[in-house]
Amino acid sequence: MTSDESVASVVKQVIDRFGHIDPPAWIGVGTLDLFHHEDVxxxxxxxDSGVPCELDVIPGALTASNSCFPRPRSGGSSGAGRQQR
Structure with a gap:
C-alpha cells in the first residue's frame, strides 16, 4: 500500500463511520521550514483524498518563527489575523 492509498483509506474509514469530515485541515508552513516539502x-x-485542506505557505518563515518575534501588546493586529491568547 502506498502512502497515498493509506491516507485515502483512513479518510474513507472516517467518512464511513461519521458520514463527513469535520473539521477541514489547515496547514501553515514557511518556505524555510525544515518540513516545508513534506507539509506541502x-x-x-x-x-486528493477528499479532505478540505487550506495550505498557507509563508515566504521566508522558519519553524516556529511566530514565537521568535515580539507580539504587539495592545492595539493593532499581530499581522496574522488571529487573536492573541
Missing part, C-alpha cells in the same frame, strides 16, 4: 505534499494528499 501532505496537504496535496489530503486534498
Amino acid at each position: 505534499e501532505y496537504a496535496r494528499r489530503l486534498g
Whole structure:
C-alpha cells in the first residue's frame, strides 16, 4: 500500500463511520521550514483524498518563527489575523 492509498483509506474509514469530515485541515508552513516539502505534499494528499485542506505557505518563515518575534501588546493586529491568547 502506498502512502497515498493509506491516507485515502483512513479518510474513507472516517467518512464511513461519521458520514463527513469535520473539521477541514489547515496547514501553515514557511518556505524555510525544515518540513516545508513534506507539509506541502501532505496537504496535496489530503486534498486528493477528499479532505478540505487550506495550505498557507509563508515566504521566508522558519519553524516556529511566530514565537521568535515580539507580539504587539495592545492595539493593532499581530499581522496574522488571529487573536492573541
